[in-house]
Amino acid sequence: MLDVIGSSLFSLLWKMLGSTPEKIEPLELGAWQDAVIFNLPTTEADPMLEKIVQDYLQTLKQEGLDSDRQGVWLQSDWQKLVSHQGTDPLSAASLTKIATTLAALGKWGADHQFVTKIFYTGEINEGILEGDLIVFGEGDPFFVWEEAFTLGNALNQLGLRQVKGNLLINHQFYMNYESDSLKAGKLLKQALDPKLWSSPVKELFKSLPITTPRPQLVITGEVKLPKYAPTKSQLLLIHNSLTLSDILKQMNIYSNNKMSQMLTDEIGGAKEVARYAATVTGIAPAEIQLINGSGLGVENRVSPRAASQMLIAINNLLKPHKLDVMDLFPVAGRDNVGTVEDRAIPAGTAVKTGTLNQVSALAGVIRLDQERRIWFSLINYGWQIEYFRKQQDLFLQSLAEHWQLAPQDFYAQENTEIYLGDPERNLLP
Numbered sequence: 202m203l204d205v206i207g208s209s210l211f212s213l214l215w216k217m218l219g220s221t222p223e224k225i226e227p228l229e230l231g232a233w234q235d236a237v238i239f240n241l242p243t244t245e246a247d248p249m250l251e252k253i254v255q256d257y258l259q260t261l262k263q264e265g266l267d268s269d270r271q272g273v274w275l276q277s278d279w280q281k282l283v284s285h286q287g288t289d290p291l292s293a294a295s296l297t298k299i300a301t302t303l304a305a306l307g308k309w310g311a312d313h314q315f316v317t318k319i320f321y322t323g324e325i326n327e328g329i330l331e332g333d334l335i336v337f338g339e340g341d342p343f344f345v346w347e348e349a350f351t352l353g354n355a356l357n358q359l360g361l362r363q364v365k366g367n368l369l370i371n372h373q374f375y376m377n378y379e380s381d382s383l384k385a386g387k388l389l390k391q392a393l394d395p396k397l398w399s400s401p402v403k404e405l406f407k408s409l410p411i412t413t414p415r416p417q418l419v420i421t422g423e424v425k426l427p428k429y430a431p432t433k434s435q436l437l438l439i440h441n442s443l444t445l446s447d448i449l450k451q452m453n454i455y456s457n458n459k460m461s462q463m464l465t466d467e468i469g470g471a472k473e474v475a476r477y478a479a480t481v482t483g484i485a486p487a488e489i490q491l492i493n494g495s496g497l498g499v500e501n502r503v504s505p506r507a508a509s510q511m512l513i514a515i516n517n518l519l520k521p522h523k524l525d526v527m528d529l530f531p532v533a534g535r536d537n538v539g540t541v542e543d544r545a546i547p548a549g550t551a552v553k554t555g556t557l558n559q560v561s562a563l564a565g566v567i568r569l570d571q572e573r574r575i576w577f578s579l580i581n582y583g584w585q586i587e588y589f590r591k592q593q594d595l596f597l598q599s600l601a602e603h604w605q606l607a608p609q610d611f612y613a614q615e616n617t618e619i620y621l622g623d624p625e626r627n628l629l630p
Contacts, residue, residue, distance in 0.1 A: 224469065225308040225477050247282065250275065253599045254283045260592060261581070270582035274505035275600075278513065278574055281506075290488050290502035291580045294555030295456045296562045297496040297503060299511045300478040300489060302449050302529060305464050306515060307477055311522040314626075315341035315442040317374065319356070320434040328362035334420065335434055336389065338374030338382075341442040342463035343451065345377050346405050347622030349392035352440050353416025355627035356393075359437065367422035369431065373467070378459035380466070386424035393418040409622055441626040446524060447619050453553060454531045454539040458495035465494025482510040496555060505578035508564040512553075512576055516566075526566055527551040545594040547601040555580075561589035567597070569604055 254275070258268050272291045275282040316339050323332020338344070370386035379385045391397040395415045398406070406415070442448065452460040465474050471491040479486040488504035489511075516526045531541045534548030546552060547567070555562035564578040579596065581589040600606075 257596045266583045272505040272580040274578040287506045292499040292560045293503035294557045294560045295496035296555040297501045298461045301461045303511050304474040304477045306518045311446040313445040317440040319438040330364045333366035334364045335369045340373045340467040342460040343448045351622040353393040364420040368424045436630040439628045449529045462494040508578040509576040561586050563593045
């Protein structure tokens with residue numbers, strides 16, 4: 202049942218996973234002549250839209266906020282509606298995660314699953330491995346406690362109860378959002394042995410289905426990051442992650458900085474993410490300037506137009522999978538957790554938030570009906586973060602009132618809970 206992996210091939214793979222990823226090239230997003238052209242009530246100049254934007258900016262100005270530091274962009278699927286500083290690259294905080302989302306979909310596709318392979322050296326006799334256990338990750342940013350528990354149970358089902366050697370980890374194994382692979386390996390060792398669990402871990406385990414057994418795998422050796430792959434290793438188990446679409450949804454709902462940075466690193470870094478996003482949208486590179494994947498730092502700059510264009514590009518990449526942006530970003534009235542909690546955004550609006558000490562941003566899409574959408578981006582600069590959030594929500598409410606919307610009828614699909622720790626994602630080689 203166990204396949205012997207040649208040491209030269211395994212070493213090559215080990216080295217490859219530490220190498221710089223290749224550039225990702227734009228996917229075909231659909232020809233302009235194939236676009237659905239519809240009759241929006243705003244295909245011509247809409248004085249009311251202009252008034253809503255000007256009232257919004259005037260309200261900010263009355264608080265002493267410089268209008269030149271506030272960006273606004275509104276467009277339909279195919280036409281600009283209103284713009285204020287719309288093409289200026291502004292500090293965008295976590296709107297940078299829109300670029301990460303776009304580049305990740307371009308590199309891997311919505312259905313991609315990150316693979317973690319388990320190898321061993323030596324021999325297994327009566328449940329005891331006289332050798333090392335090897336974890337060969339491929340950059341799964343959402344390998345958390347629940348995934349580790351079910352991985353341990355799968356190893357137990359194969360008869361493994363004790364490892365007398367070491368736990369060897371490669372540099373692309375992450376756990377619990379920890380990108381330091383040595384620390385991630387120590388977390389995995391803890392997860393596999395209930396005697397090492399802390400009280401929070403014990404409580405978390407209780408959230409799993411009641412039929413979930415506790416893993417029982419004692420590793421007596423140390424956690425190490427070998428420079429080279431061990432020789433004569435045998436493949437024992439394959440663990441598949443959640444799909445990339447599920448991972449991105451969780452990243453965006455909670456605006457998880459560490460997940461976004463891990464994905465950015467696997468793609469090839471912030472510059473590669475920015476390059477791909479600019480290329481696939483046709484936006485000038487100056488409008489997408491990134492220094493990291495998290496959005497932390499005012500040097501991350503995105504224009505309001507670029508934020509909306511990236512969301513449209515994401516939507517186009519998702520169409521072949523029968524998904525859209527509402528499946529990857531929090532939707533007001535559906536996902537009342539994370540970044541949309543305690544917001545007064547009109548129900549059915551999909552959004553991405555962004556917050557730094559002096560930046561508050563909000564970009565997303567309002568669905569007028571099953572076919573028509575309005576894409577918007579608001580980027581505010583100043584210290585009044587809570588005030589900005591309130592005014593952003595009121596701005597969207599004004600738009601919803603203007604179009605007399607009932608967007609709760611147009612959810613992409615009902616919210617469904619992901620299944621962390623699904624044993625079906627553990628496979629025999």
